[in-house]
Amino acid sequence: MIVVLAMAAALWGLGVILRIPRSARLYMIGLLYVGVLFIQIALPFGHPLRMATGESAALWILLGVLAAIGVLYGRVVAWLRGRAQIKEQAEAPPVVRGETFTSSELERYARHIVLREVGGPGQKALRDARVLVIGAGGLGAPALQYLAAAGVGTIGVIDDEVVENANLQRQVIHSDSDIGLPKVFSAQAAMVAQNPYVEVLPYHRRLTETVAEALFGDYDLVLDGTDNFETRYLVNRAAVEAGTPLVSGALSQWEGQISVFDPARDAPCYACVFPRAPADGLAPSCAEAGVIGPLPGVIGSMMALEAIKLICGIGQTLRGEMLIYDALWGETRKITLSRRADCSVCGGRPTDGTLSSP
Numbered sequence: 001m002i003v004v005l006a007m008a009a010a011l012w013g014l015g016v017i018l019r020i021p022r023s024a025r026l027y028m029i030g031l032l033y034v035g036v037l038f039i040q041i042a043l044p045f046g047h048p049l050r051m052a053t054g055e056s057a058a059l060w061i062l063l064g065v066l067a068a069i070g071v072l073y074g075r076v077v078a079w080l081r082g083r084a085q086i087k088e089q090a091e092a093p094p095v096v097r098g099e100t101f102t103s104s105e106l107e108r109y110a111r112h113i114v115l116r117e118v119g120g121p122g123q124k125a126l127r128d129a130r131v132l133v134i135g136a137g138g139l140g141a142p143a144l145q146y147l148a149a150a151g152v153g154t155i156g157v158i159d160d161e162v163v164e165n166a167n168l169q170r171q172v173i174h175s176d177s178d179i180g181l182p183k184v185f186s187a188q189a190a191m192v193a194q195n196p197y198v199e200v201l202p203y204h205r206r207l208t209e210t211v212a213e214a215l216f217g218d219y220d221l222v223l224d225g226t227d228n229f230e231t232r233y234l235v236n237r238a239a240v241e242a243g244t245p246l247v248s249g250a251l252s253q254w255e256g257q258i259s260v261f262d263p264a265r266d267a268p269c270y271a272c273v274f275p276r277a278p279a280d281g282l283a284p285s286c287a288e289a290g291v292i293g294p295l296p297g298v299i300g301s302m303m304a305l306e307a308i309k310l311i312c313g314i315g316q317t318l319r320g321e322m323l324i325y326d327a328l329w330g331e332t333r334k335i336t337l338s339r340r341a342d343c344s345v346c347g348g349r350p351t352d353g354t355l356s357s358p
Contacts, residue, residue, distance in 0.1 A: 004036050004053050020287070033067075036060060077180065101127075105197055109151050122312035123151060127197075129311045132156040132219040134207060134235055136183035138286065139225030139249045141173035142300030143307075148191035148198050150308055155191065156219060158203035158211070159183045170293040207231060212238035221310055223303050224248045227285055229277035236261065236270035240346045245319075246270070247306045249299045251291050252283070254328035256299035259337065260306055260318045263346035267319040268339040272346065295327050 008029050015025035040057035043050040054060060101109070101123070112118045112126075131152050133140050136159040147155050163171075163178040163186050171183075178186040184202035191200050205211060207226075216222060216238045224235045224246060232248070239246040243264040250257050263269045277283075302323070309315045320339075325332050341347050 135225035138296030146304035
């Protein structure tokens with residue numbers, strides 16, 4: 001039995017070193033348990049392999065029952081915490097906004113208002129804006145924080161995951177006490193604590209075609225902070241269909257990229273640039289390849305900045321361009337992106353021809 005426990009500890013430690021998600025590590029240990037239990041039941045008493053793994057199946061069955069009770073208890077606690085958060089959200093008074101800014105709001109946004117490019121009209125545009133952020137993880141966390149701090153009036157956030165210990169190295173909107181809590185509720189609590197003048201709408205669910213179709217039309221702008229190609233293509237299709245500008249960011253190890261996809265204004269969509277997903281293994285996820293902690297903060301903050309420029313109609317946005325940042329060598333470069341007439345998503349769709357505008 002000691003040998004099996006040592007193997008389980010080795011699997012867990014190797015998973016930690018390789019930054020394998022906690023759920024995957026638990027699955028590996030679960031498979032080890034199933035294998036040992038099979039050995040105990042299938043092999044005759046006295047078999048060397050059975051003797052080496054504890055001699056009796058009863059002890060392993062008892063251990064499995066205790067582990068199942070522990071997992072169930074954790075799930076129930078996480079569910080109760082989530083329900084409590086939902087109840088607090090439902091009982092919270094709605095955000096009331098007057099026609100003019102209060103003295104507290106004027107003081108809060110003073111550094112924006114004195115900027116010639118933003119001023120009072122720009123800050124009002126931010127307050128009236130509705131922005132949807134896909135994902136409350138590495139990219140979504142800093143984007144959400146800066147959108148809330150900037151005074152974006154209504155911020156939606158959709159994510160179906162819960163906070164894990166492995167998230168906290170880079171997803172700075174969450175804290176250790178939030179482990180097990182749905183990310184959208186953890187993010188909502190942090191944003192409202194930072195700025196009570198914004199309304200945060202959390203959607204604790206997986207983004208599907210149906211959900212995207214229902215949500216995107218309610219927002220002026222979408223930020224995509226997801227980490228898989230399936231969801232990125234889904235988000236792009238829904239944004240093109242709704243005619244909504246899409247601020248998209250991506251990460252890998254030391255490098256990040258960001259662009260604004262907006263075919264309704266003659267800029268390319270995501271599928272124009274990446275018509276198909278790369279083959280398996282060519283573009284590993286952050287969990288597989290790793291990512292330096294501050295990099296999501298850099299790219300996520302830039303996504304929030306692009307959103308602010310789009311809302312206020314100021315500066316030069318990244319429509320039709322992609323900015324690539326190499327954090328290891330401190331280098332940035334921009335490449336021009338072109339819309340493809342034969343794009344399977346946006347090809348042939350009419351535009352208003354305002355690529356040169358913010």
